[in-house]
Amino acid sequence: AAGVIQSPRHLIKEKRETATLKCYPIPRHDTVYWYQQGPGQDPQFLISFYEKMQSDKGSIPDRFSAQQFSDYHSELNMSSLELGDSALYFCASSFSPSENNEQFFGPGTRLTVL
């Protein structure tokens, strides 16, 4: 079965550079979530989209922005990168309504800021 696709899988950037992470949800899923997992930490919610509209926002810095496009893929744009932005970034998708809010995760993008 098709899963959530994220690209790139690994990304190395310098401080103050920009980065764009892409997420392709499972076909027919209409909701996309972005999570950030720092070293040794649990995943933290950043932002979500339902039917191309932002549906919820978590602890996402103002330097980050995201959107969901007409084909339901989503992009997370990160500017003025800081060392502390180094983390695993996961995208998850779901179909609304789902039985128990099951969200299916992609493999993640590992961002390293030097």
Add this chain to the structure above:
Amino acid sequence: DQQVKQNSPSLSVQEGRISILNCDYTNSMFDYFLWYKKYPAEGPTFLISISSIKDKNEDGRFTVFLNKSAKHLSLHIVPSQPGDSAVYFCAASEKSSGDKLTFGTGTRLAVRP
């Protein structure tokens, strides 16, 4: 403020025996609870979920129990297999807060052959 807690950072179990992973939460408004399994360098894999209106859900070797009065849930894996060795995350969500998942800190399960 850690709303979802997994107090055991690690657990070691013999193959064939039962693994019990525990999770506590503080937010009584959570509607759904989910368990995810995670290998290094991979995304979390969904295992099993339960609604707050139920107290048990079973899927093959995996059973989740929910005790709302104690704000506690547990994942039972029977029988445990070496391939079950991974980090297990408990997560919860609240419909009125946009369904975002709040994760616990994870428990590393090691199943010994």
